[in-house]
Amino acid sequence: MDQSKHPNESFLECYFVTGRTVPHPTPEPDEAEIEAIVDIARRAVAGGAGIVQVRSKPISVRALTRLSVNIAVAVEEVNPQTKVVIDDRVDVAVALMPDHLVHGVHLGQDDLDPRLARRVLGPQAIIGLTTGTLPLVEQANEYADVIDYVGAGPFRPTPTKDSGREPLGLEGYPALVEACRVPVVAIGSVRAEDAGDLAATGVAGVAIVRGFMQAEDPTAVAQEVNQAFATRGITR
Ligand SMILES: Cc1ncc(COP(=O)(O)OP(=O)(O)O)c(N)n1
Numbered sequence: 001m002d003q004s005k006h007p008n009e010s011f012l013e014c015y016f017v018t019g020r021t022v023p024h025p026t027p028e029p030d031e032a033e034i035e036a037i038v039d040i041a042r043r044a045v046a047g048g049a050g051i052v053q054v055r056s057k058p059i060s061v062r063a064l065t066r067l068s069v070n071i072a073v074a075v076e077e078v079n080p081q082t083k084v085v086i087d088d089r090v091d092v093a094v095a096l097m098p099d100h101l102v103h104g105v106h107l108g109q110d111d112l113d114p115r116l117a118r119r120v121l122g123p124q125a126i127i128g129l130t131t132g133t134l135p136l137v138e139q140a141n142e143y144a145d146v147i148d149y150v151g152a153g154p155f156r157p158t159p160t161k162d163s164g165r166e167p168l169g170l171e172g173y174p175a176l177v178e179a180c181r182v183p184v185v186a187i188g189s190v191r192a193e194d195a196g197d198l199a200a201t202g203v204a205g206v207a208i209v210r211g212f213m214q215a216e217d218p219t220a221v222a223q224e225v226n227q228a229f230a231t232r233g234i235t236r
């Protein structure tokens with residue numbers, strides 16, 4: 001039984017956000033690193049990741065474009081149903097969408113206004129927006145007609161991103177899910193083994209960077225997350 005408020009959003013359940021493969025990042029990924037990131041995306045999608053966000057910061061627009069194209073090609077080979085979105089850059093998404101398996105963008109609070117992004121990207125595009133507090137969710141509700149989901153984090157403190165927001169913990173999600181008019185995706189130090197507990201809070205999915213980037217077996221990570229969402233409401 002699907003207990004989520006948004007039953008058509010199952011592609012969000014296992015959400016891979018790309019990161020860097022090097023501990024002390026060079027200014028941006030070189031060709032070898034791009035290949036390594038693409039390989040992790042391929043393996044995550046093979047395990048059932050429903051969406052990949054291209055976000056390997058720091059990165060120039062040129063390298064982001066190259067990484068996005070390579071990920072789109074690889075993802076299409078493994079599972080063309082998978083969604084691909086680009087972090088921050090509406091310009092890169094709009095340039096790639098006609099010819100590549102790129103579906104939209106994930107926008108932060110300082111990026112292009114979601115209403116303008118929708119105007120540029122069109123009605124079929126996927127648009128996500130960052131939140132993580134009740135006031136931000138309430139603001140996001142004003143965009144409910146133009147966004148497809150919100151990211152909400154951090155779940156726990158994470159070295160990947162300092163948002164300045166307090167960690168939500170498991171107990172923070174039910175109120176955000178209840179208040180939010182679009183599906184909520186949890187992010188921030190989420191591990192595959194957290195997926196069951198987070199699914200039980202009502203989130204539509206979990207977004208993971210290091211849990212995939214540092215995994216020996218990214219396919220197994222995606223399978224574990226999907227299994228947790230598949231059994232939501234049955235084992236709990
Ligand atoms: C699914 C998801 N949720 C939140 C974020 C954070 O986005 P943003 O605030 O734009 O910060 P950066 O990722 O750009 O550093 C996200 N990327 N994905």
Ligand SMILES: Cc1nc(C(=O)O)sc1CCOP(=O)(O)O
Pocket residue numbers: 017130131132151152153154155158159160161163187188189190207208209210211
């Ligand atoms: C990109 C991002 N946004 C966050 C938020 O709270 O909005 S937390 C985060 C990083 C998530 O990376 P990891 O899985 O390595 O902790």
Ligand SMILES: [Mg+2]
Pocket residue numbers: 087088106107108
């Ligand atoms: Mg962003």
